[in-house]
Amino acid sequence: MNRLRTILPALLVLLCLSCSGEQECTVIPRPLSVQSESGVFRAGVPFAVAVEAPETVANALTDYLSSSSLPCHRCDTAATLRLELSDDASLPLSDEGYTLEVRPDRIVVRSRGEAGLFYGIQSLLQLYDRHGARIPALQIADSPRFAYRGMHLDVSRHFFGKEFVKKQLRMMASLKLNRLHWHLTDGAGWRIAIDRYPLLTEVAAWRREPTWQAWQAGNRHYSTASAPGAYGGYYTKDDIREVLACADSLHITVIPEIEMPGHSEEVLAVCPELSCAGKPYVSGEFCLGSEETFVFLENVLTEVTELFPSEYIHIGGDEVSGQAWASCPKCRARMEREGLGSAQALQAYAIRRIGRFLEARGRKLVGWDEILDSGPMPGAAVMSWRGEEGGRRAAALGHDVIMCPGSHCYFDGFQDNPEREPQAFTGYLPLAKVYSYDPAPAALSGREHIIGVQANLWTEYIPTPSQAEYMLYPRMFALAEVAWSAPETKDYADFRRRALRFCDRARRQGYHTFDLRAEFGERTESLAPVRHLAVGCPVHYTYPWHPDYPADGTAALTDGLRGPWSYGTRWQGFRDTDMEVTVDLGRVRPLRSIAADFIQWHSAWIWLPAQVEFSVSDDNSGFRTLAALPNSLPSDCHRPAYRTFAWHGETTGRYVRCRARSQGFPGGWLFTDEIIVN
Numbered sequence: 001m002n003r004l005r006t007i008l009p010a011l012l013v014l015l016c017l018s019c020s021g022e023q024e025c026t027v028i029p030r031p032l033s034v035q036s037e038s039g040v041f042r043a044g045v046p047f048a049v050a051v052e053a054p055e056t057v058a059n060a061l062t063d064y065l066s067s068s069s070l071p072c073h074r075c076d077t078a079a080t081l082r083l084e085l086s087d088d089a090s091l092p093l094s095d096e097g098y099t100l101e102v103r104p105d106r107i108v109v110r111s112r113g114e115a116g117l118f119y120g121i122q123s124l125l126q127l128y129d130r131h132g133a134r135i136p137a138l139q140i141a142d143s144p145r146f147a148y149r150g151m152h153l154d155v156s157r158h159f160f161g162k163e164f165v166k167k168q169l170r171m172m173a174s175l176k177l178n179r180l181h182w183h184l185t186d187g188a189g190w191r192i193a194i195d196r197y198p199l200l201t202e203v204a205a206w207r208r209e210p211t212w213q214a215w216q217a218g219n220r221h222y223s224t225a226s227a228p229g230a231y232g233g234y235y236t237k238d239d240i241r242e243v244l245a246c247a248d249s250l251h252i253t254v255i256p257e258i259e260m261p262g263h264s265e266e267v268l269a270v271c272p273e274l275s276c277a278g279k280p281y282v283s284g285e286f287c288l289g290s291e292e293t294f295v296f297l298e299n300v301l302t303e304v305t306e307l308f309p310s311e312y313i314h315i316g317g318d319e320v321s322g323q324a325w326a327s328c329p330k331c332r333a334r335m336e337r338e339g340l341g342s343a344q345a346l347q348a349y350a351i352r353r354i355g356r357f358l359e360a361r362g363r364k365l366v367g368w369d370e371i372l373d374s375g376p377m378p379g380a381a382v383m384s385w386r387g388e389e390g391g392r393r394a395a396a397l398g399h400d401v402i403m404c405p406g407s408h409c410y411f412d413g414f415q416d417n418p419e420r421e422p423q424a425f426t427g428y429l430p431l432a433k434v435y436s437y438d439p440a441p442a443a444l445s446g447r448e449h450i451i452g453v454q455a456n457l458w459t460e461y462i463p464t465p466s467q468a469e470y471m472l473y474p475r476m477f478a479l480a481e482v483a484w485s486a487p488e489t490k491d492y493a494d495f496r497r498r499a500l501r502f503c504d505r506a507r508r509q510g511y512h513t514f515d516l517r518a519e520f521g522e523r524t525e526s527l528a529p530v531r532h533l534a535v536g537c538p539v540h541y542t543y544p545w546h547p548d549y550p551a552d553g554t555a556a557l558t559d560g561l562r563g564p565w566s567y568g569t570r571w572q573g574f575r576d577t578d579m580e581v582t583v584d585l586g587r588v589r590p591l592r593s594i595a596a597d598f599i600q601w602h603s604a605w606i607w608l609p610a611q612v613e614f615s616v617s618d619d620n621s622g623f624r625t626l627a628a629l630p631n632s633l634p635s636d637c638h639r640p641a642y643r644t645f646a647w648h649g650e651t652t653g654r655y656v657r658c659r660a661r662s663q664g665f666p667g668g669w670l671f672t673d674e675i676i677v678n
């Protein structure tokens with residue numbers, strides 16, 4: 001009886017699975033369709049591999065398999081693992097699609113393309129990792145949702161060597177990601193050898209400060225490789241060829257980014273003649289009035305295109321102020337000659353010109369969404385990072401678009417409780433939010449132009465390889481599923497279970513992942529409304545809130561809703577001012593406590609108040625001070641902090657005033673979410 005009790009539930013689960021034909025599938029990204037069959041693969045290991053494909057393809061696939069965890073050898077007869085290139089009508093149409101059939105006597109992967117066979121192998125490797133050789137019989141039919149499935153890596157703010165890059169390429173391949181966007185140049189360091197301009201790597205690739213923060217807080221100068229304590233590095237052309245060969249073997253295209261016309265302080269430090277001032281360390285933007293700038297950019301791009309075979313070359317184009325251009329005689333002369341009415345138009349001129357240069361070399365330009373700010377950019381693809389609006393606009397104009405909005409795709413933000421996590425950039429982007437992203441919802445007009453999605457890893461706050469992996473994984477698993485899997489198959493609870501398993505696998509492979517099992521989750525206070533005496537009471541503001549952070553307007557501080565980790569919602573922001581609000585409770589009431597929470601978030605220039613004062617009045621005049629509570633957290637604390645300032649006691653009153661005194665940093669913010677009165 002007891003034995004039956006233990007066996008019965010397991011039997012029921014097996015029965016249910018075989019009745020429904022649904023397979024518990026642990027593969028990430030989730031395949032389009034998985035049907036379970038009866039039995040398990042029994043042929044054992046090593047797998048005897050036969051490939052039906054041209055010899056070069058067969059060699060590439062068997063070489064890959066031999067370097068994988070799958071015990072195998074090549075054979076021509078009695079194969080137990082067959083890989084078949086085929087154009088059979090039953091196969092998925094995409095060259096990246098595949099079918100994978102596991103039967104008791106053999107496993108067959110079929111595809112129209114080599115990439116599809118490679119992805120079928122990735123699914124098989126994951127099944128093997130989960131089940132060993134006794135893989136349950138099943139049939140998978142799979143193909144990707146998007147053609148562009150990308151990961152971006154900033155190697156300027158902190159430098160990551162070629163072995164690190166190759167390691168991430170291997171993880172990308174197992175997630176069926178196929179584009180690495182390599183951010184090779186930026187103000188904090190130039191990272192690619194260019195023969196014609198050796199100073200870019202002799203000087204502009206090095207600084208004295210090992211962290212971006214220290215460099216940023218200092219004079220932001222460059223150094224040389226041989227200077228004592230020099231930090232930095234760059235990829236030689238051979239390094240890049242090695243990375244490209246690795247990527248090619250993993251069916252990944254590497255897209256280099258050479259930033260222009262902004263984010264170029266490092267270039268202008270060693271080529272000051274290309275800046276409007278003609279001096280180093282003045283501006284971060286190329287002088288666009290000077291022909292020398294275009295000669296330089298074209299020379300660099302010539303060497304870049306000689307190295308990189310990618311169809312797309314990324315030219316940046318983001319975050320340009322154009323301030324130096326307005327007072328530069330050469331830029332003004334160009335604007336007049338070309339009829340360019342604004343800094344944006346001058347930037348568009350430069351980008352169009354570079355686009356034509358690339359086009360003449362058979363390449364296409366891709367840039368951040370600012371490249372469309374002054375109108376269409378013929379032939380260019382657009383990466384939408386300032387939200388999705390830029391991408392939507394670009395898609396409506398017929399541009400190819402890669403979605404990577406900060407809200408869902410910036411992996412430099414915190415993935416868990418910011419008070420406990422290692423320092424990161426602003427924002428809270430947990431796994432569930434990445435997973436929830438849909439880059440091309442059905443209602444989007446021009447959605448056929450959304451060619452894919454990408455996660456961006458900016459590395460200002462990521463000084464080490466292990467920290468980079470920690471920020472990437474498991475969020476990259478979720479991004480892979482967003483990029484590959486059909487949205488109608490999405491199920492976060494199921495994904496999270498698979499992600500936990502995949503984290504274990506990644507750790508066994510030597511990746512330093514975030515510990516998903518220990519995830520804390522969203523700020524507890526924000527999970528349920530708080531009840532208190534002031535809920536729904538009117539609030540008078542002595543100083544207005546800032547229009548960028550209104551939260552719920554006049555209702556925000558008495559709506560019963562506490563702020564989440566992210567200060568972008570529910571928190572009300574005040575800039576360059578104290579915060580003073582008076583809550584009208586409607587009648588004189590007994591009072592026992594008054595509290596308000598504030599945030600300090602150094603990188604977002606949000607500060608705790610120097611002091612918070614609570615006072616009460618019966619008639620909205622003659623306020624009695626109840627408490628003046630000083631802040632004890634130093635302003636140089638970089639870690640985000642959420643602090644409650646509270647008075648406890650016994651009194652009565654109708655009008656409750658909270659005054660939070662700013663620390664007075666120019667441009668500084670105060671953020672609060674609720675005045676809680678009991």
Ligand code: ACM
Pocket residue numbers: 318319368385
């Ligand atoms: C960007 O994050 N500035 C593209």
